Amino acid sequence: MPDPARLAANWADVRRRVDEACRTAGREPAEVGILPVSKTFGPELIRAAVALGMRRFGENKAQELRDKSAPLADCGIAWVMIGHLQTNKAKDVARLASEVQSLDRLELAQALDRRLQHEGRAIDVLVQVKTSSEPSKYGLPPEQLAGFLDTLRGYDTLRVRGLMTLAIHSTDPAEVRGCFRRLRELRDREVTRGHAVSRLSMGMSGDFPLAIAEGATEVRIGTAIFGARPYPDEYYWPEASSGA
Numbered sequence: 001m002p003d004p005a006r007l008a009a010n011w012a013d014v015r016r017r018v019d020e021a022c023r024t025a026g027r028e029p030a031e032v033g034i035l036p037v038s039k040t041f042g043p044e045l046i047r048a049a050v051a052l053g054m055r056r057f058g059e060n061k062a063q064e065l066r067d068k069s070a071p072l073a074d075c076g077i078a079w080v081m082i083g084h085l086q087t088n089k090a091k092d093v094a095r096l097a098s099e100v101q102s103l104d105r106l107e108l109a110q111a112l113d114r115r116l117q118h119e120g121r122a123i124d125v126l127v128q129v130k131t132s133s134e135p136s137k138y139g140l141p142p143e144q145l146a147g148f149l150d151t152l153r154g155y156d157t158l159r160v161r162g163l164m165t166l167a168i169h170s171t172d173p174a175e176v177r178g179c180f181r182r183l184r185e186l187r188d189r190e191v192t193r194g195h196a197v198s199r200l201s202m203g204m205s206g207d208f209p210l211a212i213a214e215g216a217t218e219v220r221i222g223t224a225i226f227g228a229r230p231y232p233d234e235y236y237w238p239e240a241s242s243g244a
């Protein structure tokens with residue numbers, strides 16, 4: 001069971017390691033934010049995280065985000081969608097999320113836009129780009145990025161702020177770093193083309209120093225803050241599994 005008492009120590013340790021990676025890379029620690037990834041962990045632990053000063057949380061499933069947001073409605077949390085999102089789940093995300101980092105196709109942009117217009121809201125989005133050759137990874141193919149960003153200019157509800165990626169799952173640091181470098185190069189190219197996509201969300205518990213070395217402006221950290229996920233693809237939160 002994740003222990004709220006360990007959270008403070010983990011959180012401080014992650015911040016220290018991020019700062020250290022910044023110094024090693026010759027960057028200012030203030031340039032790199034941490035997005036705590038709370039997927040599979042329940043409201044009690046998230047509430048403890050809020051008490052430590054965390055306010056944005058990454059979730060990878062629309063249903064889970066919806067289930068957790070209700071009991072935590074008093075916490076002022078900014079929910080960030082970081083997982084593959086089906087268009088038929090766009091409604092909940094448009095209502096509850098402050099940001100989507102996994103925008104990877106036009107069909108999803110259209111679905112979110114329609115729902116956001118209905119809600120009278122606009123949200124920040126990052127475009128998820130596929131930077132590795134692994135077949136299982138979601139993300140827009142890099143060669144489609146320029147056209148996609150041009151098209152997104154027509155969607156007032158989607159404020160495009162940057163790019164997101166997941167690196168290849170590999171023990172070879174050069175391969176992992178190559179993914180992060182590709183995202184930075186795409187960002188630099190699109191900034192030159194006039195798109196305001198300065199943010200780079202890349203790096204997780206196992207690879208964030210490499211991402212910071214390649215210019216990450218935020219790292220998405222789950223395990224190193226909240227502990228291991230015993231059932232990686234399921235809720236860790238017992239009361240949630242009964243519903244829906």
Ligand SMILES: *Cc1c(COP(=O)(O)O)cnc(C)c1O
Binds near residue numbers: 037220223
């Ligand atoms: C789970 C997840 C993370 C965090 O992974 P950890 O290895 O636990 O830090 C980051 N990004 C995405 C998209 C995730 O789904």
